[in-house]
Amino acid sequence: MHTDRPPTKATAVWTLVITSIAGFMAALDNLIVITAIPDIGEDLGGGIEELEWTVNAYTLSFAVLLMLGAALGDRFGRRRVFGVGIALFTASSAGAALSSDIGLLIAARAAQGVGAALLMPLSLTLLTAAVPAERRGMAYGIWGAVNGLAVASGPLIGGAVVEHISWQWIFWLNVPVGIALLPLARLRLVESHGPADRLDVVGTVLASLGLLGITFALIQGNIDGWTSAPVLAGFGLGAALLVAFVRWELHTDAPMLPMRLFRSRAFSTVNAAGLLMYLGMFGSIFLLTQFLQLIQGYSPLEAGVRMLPWTAMPMIIAPLAGALSDRIDGRLIVATGLALMAVGIGWQAVIAEPGLSYAAQVAPFAISGVGMALFFAPVSALVMNSVRPAEQGIASGASNALREIGGTLGVALLASVFSARGGYGAPREFTDGLTPALWVGSGALALAALLVLLAPRQRPAGSVAEGTAPALAEPGSARHSAPV
Structure with missing residues (x-):
C-alpha cells in the first residue's frame, strides 16, 4: 500500500473522525427511509413494491459498485475517489429531497448508493493506512460502532425528522455534512494508492444485472406469482449472469473480485x-419498525425511541469489543454477537401478537443490540487480517458489498415471506406474516454464527507487525493459499 507521505498521530485521529462521519452518513441511509415510507407513499404515491424499492435501490447500487469503488481508489487515489463519493452522495441527497414523484426518488436513491x-x-x-497496526483494533471498533449505530438508528432519526419536519429532510440533513467533509478530506487525509491498474467493467455489469434480476424476482414474487414469467425470468437470468460473473472473474487478468481470495477459509467464512x-438484521428491522407503527400504534418518532434498547448498544459496546479484539481471537466475539442476535430476533418471533406490550x-x-455491537467491532479486523496488505482495498470492498447484498436480499426475502403468510390488513394478518419472516431472519443469523466458528483462528490484531502478511494460525488461510 503506497502512501504519498507517512501518517502521523494527528493524521490518524483526523482520518478516524472523517471516515467515521462519512461512513455514518452512508450507513444511515440504508434504513432511514423506513419510518418515512407511509408519508412518502401518501405524498408521492406508489404501491408497496415501489416503496420497497426506495430501500433496495440504495442498497443494491451500493452493493454492486462497492468493489469497483475500491478499485477506482486503488488506481486513481483513495483520497481523491473518497472525495468524489462524498460529492456525489451529497448531490444525490439533494436530488432525493427535491423528488416530485416516486420514480425520481428511486433514481436519486440509486445515485446515493453509487456515492x-x-x-x-x-x-x-x-x-488502515493511517493507523498503526497495534491500534487498529480500537480504530476498527470505533469505526464499526459508528457505522453500526448509523444502520440501526436510521428508523429513530428518520422518525424524528418525519414527525417534526418532513420526509424530505431525512435527505437534506446529508447536504451540510457532505459539504463540510469535502475540504476536510482534501486537507487532512493522506493520499494512498493500491496495485490496481485496470478496471473490471464487464464484471461490474454482470454482477449488477445478476443481482438486479434476483432482487426484482424476490420483490415481484408475491405480486405477479412465483411461477409467473417475469419472476422466473428474473431468477433464471439473474442466476445465469452471476455464474457468468464468477467465470469471468476466474479468467480475466484484472478481476473486480479476485476469486483466489475465497481460497482463504478466513475470508470466505467471515464474509x-x-x-x-x-440479511437477517435488515429484513427484521424493516418489518419490526412497521410492526411498532402499524400494529402497536406508535408514531414514527415513538417507534424509533422504542427501538433504542437495540440501536443504542453499538455505541456503548462496540469500542470495548474492538479493543478486546486486539487481545483475544475476534472470531469468538463475532460468533457470540451473531448468536445473541439470533436469540433476540427469535424471541421476537415467539412473542409477536397483535396485543403485545412494549415492555415484553x-x-x-x-x-439484539448487544449482539450487533459485538459483530460490528471485530469483523473488520477479521476481514483485513485475512488478506495481505496489498489486497486490503479490494477485500474491504468485497466485504462491504457482500453485506449490502445481504441487506438487499434480506428486505426482499423477509418481505416476501411476510406477504406470503400475512399482509397489511388486520393486526392478526400482520403478525401471521411477521412471525415466520422473523424466524427466517433468526435462522440466517444462527447459521452465520456457525460459519464464523469455522474460520481459522487469528492472532489478535495488535500482534500483526505493520506491513507484514496477516498472521493466521493454520494452513488454508490467505497467508498460505491466496497468492498475490
Whole structure:
C-alpha cells in the first residue's frame, strides 16, 4: 500500500473522525427511509413494491459498485475517489429531497448508493493506512460502532425528522455534512494508492444485472406469482449472469473480485457470515419498525425511541469489543454477537401478537443490540487480517458489498415471506406474516454464527507487525493459499 507521505498521530485521529462521519452518513441511509415510507407513499404515491424499492435501490447500487469503488481508489487515489463519493452522495441527497414523484426518488436513491459505494470501502482502507497496526483494533471498533449505530438508528432519526419536519429532510440533513467533509478530506487525509491498474467493467455489469434480476424476482414474487414469467425470468437470468460473473472473474487478468481470495477459509467464512447477518438484521428491522407503527400504534418518532434498547448498544459496546479484539481471537466475539442476535430476533418471533406490550419487547431488543455491537467491532479486523496488505482495498470492498447484498436480499426475502403468510390488513394478518419472516431472519443469523466458528483462528490484531502478511494460525488461510 503506497502512501504519498507517512501518517502521523494527528493524521490518524483526523482520518478516524472523517471516515467515521462519512461512513455514518452512508450507513444511515440504508434504513432511514423506513419510518418515512407511509408519508412518502401518501405524498408521492406508489404501491408497496415501489416503496420497497426506495430501500433496495440504495442498497443494491451500493452493493454492486462497492468493489469497483475500491478499485477506482486503488488506481486513481483513495483520497481523491473518497472525495468524489462524498460529492456525489451529497448531490444525490439533494436530488432525493427535491423528488416530485416516486420514480425520481428511486433514481436519486440509486445515485446515493453509487456515492456510498465510492466512499465506504475507501474509508476503511484510508483508516488502515493511517493507523498503526497495534491500534487498529480500537480504530476498527470505533469505526464499526459508528457505522453500526448509523444502520440501526436510521428508523429513530428518520422518525424524528418525519414527525417534526418532513420526509424530505431525512435527505437534506446529508447536504451540510457532505459539504463540510469535502475540504476536510482534501486537507487532512493522506493520499494512498493500491496495485490496481485496470478496471473490471464487464464484471461490474454482470454482477449488477445478476443481482438486479434476483432482487426484482424476490420483490415481484408475491405480486405477479412465483411461477409467473417475469419472476422466473428474473431468477433464471439473474442466476445465469452471476455464474457468468464468477467465470469471468476466474479468467480475466484484472478481476473486480479476485476469486483466489475465497481460497482463504478466513475470508470466505467471515464474509458469508456478514452476508447472512445483514440479511437477517435488515429484513427484521424493516418489518419490526412497521410492526411498532402499524400494529402497536406508535408514531414514527415513538417507534424509533422504542427501538433504542437495540440501536443504542453499538455505541456503548462496540469500542470495548474492538479493543478486546486486539487481545483475544475476534472470531469468538463475532460468533457470540451473531448468536445473541439470533436469540433476540427469535424471541421476537415467539412473542409477536397483535396485543403485545412494549415492555415484553425490551429484553429481545437489548439482546439484539448487544449482539450487533459485538459483530460490528471485530469483523473488520477479521476481514483485513485475512488478506495481505496489498489486497486490503479490494477485500474491504468485497466485504462491504457482500453485506449490502445481504441487506438487499434480506428486505426482499423477509418481505416476501411476510406477504406470503400475512399482509397489511388486520393486526392478526400482520403478525401471521411477521412471525415466520422473523424466524427466517433468526435462522440466517444462527447459521452465520456457525460459519464464523469455522474460520481459522487469528492472532489478535495488535500482534500483526505493520506491513507484514496477516498472521493466521493454520494452513488454508490467505497467508498460505491466496497468492498475490
